[in-house]
Amino acid sequence: MASRNKGKLLELTRLLDEIPVDILTLGAFPELPETTEDGQTFFENAAKKAQEAARGSGILTIADDSGLEVDALGGLPGIHSARFAGEPADDTRNNKKLLKLLHDVPPEKRTARFVCVIAVATPGGEVYSAQGQCDGVILEEPRGCGGFGYDPLFYIPRLQKTFAELTVEEKNPLSHRGKALQEAVAIIRRLITGRALK
Numbered sequence: 001m002a003s004r005n006k007g008k009l010l011e012l013t014r015l016l017d018e019i020p021v022d023i024l025t026l027g028a029f030p031e032l033p034e035t036t037e038d039g040q041t042f043f044e045n046a047a048k049k050a051q052e053a054a055r056g057s058g059i060l061t062i063a064d065d066s067g068l069e070v071d072a073l074g075g076l077p078g079i080h081s082a083r084f085a086g087e088p089a090d091d092t093r094n095n096k097k098l099l100k101l102l103h104d105v106p107p108e109k110r111t112a113r114f115v116c117v118i119a120v121a122t123p124g125g126e127v128y129s130a131q132g133q134c135d136g137v138i139l140e141e142p143r144g145c146g147g148f149g150y151d152p153l154f155y156i157p158r159l160q161k162t163f164a165e166l167t168v169e170e171k172n173p174l175s176h177r178g179k180a181l182q183e184a185v186a187i188i189r190r191l192i193t194g195r196a197l198k
Contacts, residue, residue: 037079065079068098
């Protein structure tokens with residue numbers, strides 16, 4: 001897994017628990033350089049990370065790029081979600097900046113979505129992709145203490161909870177990453193069992 005994010009690792013581990021594989025993160029490959037995420041789309045960034053790590057490690061690799069798209073902000077922060085408030089990446093500062101930009105936006109216009117694209121890359125250079133999306137609204141103040149990133153602000157009206165108020169078991173089936181991971185797991189299963197991908 002071309003990431004060092006413990007939250008993402010936990011989600012992936014739970015989804016892959018039925019497949020007899022060991023999941024290694026970038027921490028197991030200190031010689032691999034950090035990938036510069038200079039793509040213009042979630043797919044470009046995910047594919048670049050997965051391909052570089054697969055080539056450098058010699059093993060099947062997955063990488064994701066995900067972010068929050070807020071309609072009232074024209075789709076921002078988008079691919080810049082992790083570093084929306086600048087370097088270094090900081091969830092608290094990102095959330096504060098988002099709330100500041102949405103200060104005068106009424107509740108009905110605070111619609112947003114989390115988007116995730118996962119790339120699965122082989123050491124030989126093949127790349128497959130999966131995508132997931134979850135719609136919600138941005139609250140005026142954070143709620144809950146679970147999850148990471150924008151989770152405390154991202155509210156699911158039908159559940160009357162934010163992502164940060166959901167358990168991992170509740171969040172995985174409906175989250176953008178959970179949906180993309182389900183597709184990616186199917187790709188991984190086909191690759192490791194030698195079945196051709198359609």
